[in-house]
C-alpha cells in the first residue's frame with residue numbers, strides 16, 4: 001500500500017518522529033494514511049503531500065443546516081496541496097485532511113477530503129507528535145469534532161498500547 005522511511009528530525013531535543021511516505025499507485029489516500037497511523041500508533045501529528053489522483057470526493061458542511069454535501073470529481077488532477085492533521089478519537093487515529101487539486105485546464109478545486117484515488121504518485125511527509133495529547137470532541141454549535149487537548153491522561157494509553 002505504501003513505502004516509508006523514518007527521517008531524523010533536525011531538532012535533537014524534539015520527541016517528534018518524521019516519516020516520508022510514497023503511496024502505491026491506485027491506492028486510496030485516506031485509507032493508506034489511516035493504516036500507516038494505526039501501524040505506527042500515531043495519535044497526534046501533521047500531514048503534508050503532493051501527487052496525482054483520478055478521483056476525489058470532498059465534503060462541504062453547510063453551517064446553516066449542519067448538513068453535509070458530498071461531491072465526487074472523476075478526472076485526472078494534480079494534488080497541488082494535501083494538508084492534514086492527526087488526532088485521537090475513541091483510541092484510534094482521527095485524520096482531518098484538506099486537498100487542493102488542479103485540473104487539466106489549470107483551475108483548482110478542493111475542500112475537506114473524504115477519499116481520493118492515486119493515479120500516478122503520492123508523496124507525503126508525516127510528523128508524529130504523539131507525545132502530545134490531542135483528542136476530539138463533538139461541538140454542538142458547529143457540528144464539528146473539534147480539538148480536545150485533554151488532561152494528559154490520554155498519553156498513558158499511548159504507552160500501554162502495542
Ligand SMILES: [Fe+2]
Pocket residue numbers: 096097098112113
Ligand atoms: Fe475539514
